Amino acid sequence: MHNLKDIRNNFSKFEKDLNKRSIKIDIENLKKLDLLNRDLIQKKEALEKEKKEISKSKDENLFKKSKEISIELESISNEQKKTKIELDLILSNIPNIPHNDVPDGKDxxxxxxxxxxxxxxxxxxxxxxxxxxxxxxxxxxxxxxxxxxxxxxxxxxxxxxxxxxxxxxxxxxxxxxxxxxxxxxxxxxxxxxxxxxxxxxxxxxxxxxxxxxxxxxxxxxxxxxxxxxxxxxxxxxxxxxxxxxxxxxxxxxxxxxxxxxxxxxxxxxxxxxxxxxxxxxxxxxxxxxxxxxxxxxxxxxxxxxxxxxxxxxxxxxxxxxxxxxxxxxxxxxxxxxxxxxxxxxxxxxxxxxxxxxxxxxxxxxxxxxxxxxxxxxxxxxxxxxxxxxxxxxxxxxxxxxxxxxxxxxxxxxxxxxxx
RNA sequence: GGAAGAGUGGGUGAGAGGCUGAAACCAGUCGUUUGCUAAAUGACCGUGCGAGGAAACUUGUACCGAGGGUUCGAAUCCCUCCUCUUCCGCCA
The missing domain is CATH 3.30.930.10 (Bira Bifunctional Protein; Domain 2)
Structure with a gap:
């Protein structure tokens, strides 16, 4: 399994490395999913923070609001999970990158x-x-x-x-x-x-x-x-x-x-x-x-x-x-x-x-x-x-x-x- | 297969709805002191995923076997599953 964090630093190098194994992946799609995933995480965490603050304040006037946030949170969280699963599926099917010592070749x-x-x-x-x-x-x-x-x-x-x-x-x-x-x-x-x-x-x-x-x-x-x-x-x-x-x-x-x-x-x-x-x-x-x-x-x-x-x-x-x-x-x-x-x-x-x-x-x-x-x-x-x-x-x-x-x-x- | 109990950080083990990412101890890291096959003492010390940063680091969030549920709020209550321990049964 490759680390998305590492790949993110240099998408084109990753693409080149995979070429050595004659593997073609849709790198643009990967980029897009990664961005989407992170965006959803940020949104999710912002909402979670808001909820946390309300519950900490123990202000009963805000309890209703917290409930509304929960509903929104659920849909964002589901979408994020789906995106992550899609990403993992792509990544878990990509083979390891050959070491520099390895000769290029087809079969x-x-x-x-x-x-x-x-x-x-x-x-x-x-x-x-x-x-x-x-x-x-x-x-x-x-x-x-x-x-x-x-x-x-x-x-x-x-x-x-x-x-x-x-x-x-x-x-x-x-x-x-x-x-x-x-x-x-x-x-x-x-x-x-x-x-x-x-x-x-x-x-x-x-x-x-x-x-x-x-x-x-x-x-x-x-x-x-x-x-x-x-x-x-x-x-x-x-x-x-x-x-x-x-x-x-x-x-x-x-x-x-x-x-x-x-x-x-x-x-x-x-x-x-x-x-x-x-x-x-x-x-x-x-x-x-x-x-x-x-x-x-x-x-x-x-x-x-x-x-x-x-x-x-x-x-x-x-x-x-x-x-x-x-x-x-x-x-x-x-x-x-x-x-x-x-x-x-x-x-x-x-x-x-x-x-x-x-x-x-x-x-x-x-x-x-x-x-x-x-x-x-x-x-x-x-x-x-x-x-x-x-x-x-x-x-x-x-x-x-x-x-x-x-x-x-x-x-x-x-x-x-x-x- | 039946019955009972238990799963908390690298390890041991508290906590029993908000002040707990989580006491204490061990291990580990970095100091201090005394010195010498060691002791005393202080600080630090979980992981994942984000954000900022060249980096050290700062910051958000999640995670107390797994997954659901109740609640404004769950390690803590409820449900399902998994694993382990003990007793009974069966058996190489």
Missing amino acids: ENDNVEVIKKGKLPQFDFKPKSHYELGENLGMLNFDLATKTTGARFVFIEEKLALLERALSNFMLDTHILQNGYKEISPPLIASENTMYGTGQLPKFENDQFEIKFDEGLERKFLIPTAEVILTNIVKNKIIDQKDLPMRFVASTPCFRKEAGSYGKDTKGMIRQHQFYKVEMVSIVEEQSCMEELERMTNCATDLLDKLELPYRKIILCSGDMGFSAEKTYDIEVWLPSENKYREISSCSSCSTFQSKRMKTRYKDKNNNTVFAGTLNGSGLAIGRTLIAILENYQKKDGSIIVPKILRPYMNNLETLSAK
Whole structure:
């Protein structure tokens, strides 16, 4: 959410900034509504003052007048509320402004590679896809998921399920013990206001699984990422400056409708309605955002180094970034069967965009109340890590070597092979 | 699910229709004094949205869980909802 106060100072700069994201808004309308809103507020407050004075005077002769003012006040107040709602609706649908470091661009083709690491595996046979490998091992079952649930779900079984658990534990341990994150096991359901706080609502309602919840009025959603619930830990809060930075990590299932991706990645488990992901979230002082983003991204790539998987890091161009982000690094892992890199992590700084929605603040050195910076990043998407291990560690006979770092988490198992 | 009680500023907690943006205490900020791993003392110390100002700041208004209502006037009375606590029931 953008601050109207800031926008007001320089409407044309705001308009230019949004151009970077190919967003066009009716800036004149915004100006007009802002003026109207403030005008109505002034009128309202003048009347309120008059009323207050009458009631203070306790002069019974004026009581009738006060009553008349109340009627006028109500209509002005209603009009002002309506204007404010209209303004908020416009503002809540505008994405974050890209940071200066972010390259201009239209879509994923304009993203820029930053580094490439790890050596690509060489095979003296044609490498199989993860779903072939998994099905041949008898450890991935898509048909069964279709029977019990529907498309875009999967059963993971036996040693592959163990591998999934091992990945979760390995990643959590690394972030907790080595990187200073606080472990959280959060609710997987978020309220409407929480979804609004991180920017999933109102604009991306179609991507969310809403669940039926009889009691209460507020709507509930399955989390599309732990970012939602971890970031909202500091919703409506004035944080003690000395508690910053705050760093949280959780391994949770994530639920996404994947609306609008019909026909994309339909085979295999690249794109599922449900998947596990280890998520990191940082709450920092605004000026530390860029530094924290580098730190967080390193936490993610470090895992790939430890797993000995080849990857590259790219910076997303302005047109390809998510709604709340000011700057995003994607980390892409090598998939031999596709002969290309695929996203396995996305680390973003959201500057104060989310904290303005959530009302997350802290007192700075001058005792001014300022908005905090928020960051989130996957470290890593477990389903896709599983895919990467299957494909990169496959042998000609279809068995899979277990990466060394994971063996302690798997009773020292060295190979996955069919029975 | 039934019954009872409670939600006040960063925290604890007074207030029970006008003098309350809200006592007191803790935490915090800035001083003073004595000195030294600290004590004493004074002042300041909520948030949102407006207005004026380059700014420090000044000023208006709203906010005591949320939303309505009664009243000239509501933290205080009434209604609805949410949340929490305790007791009972049910249950992994």
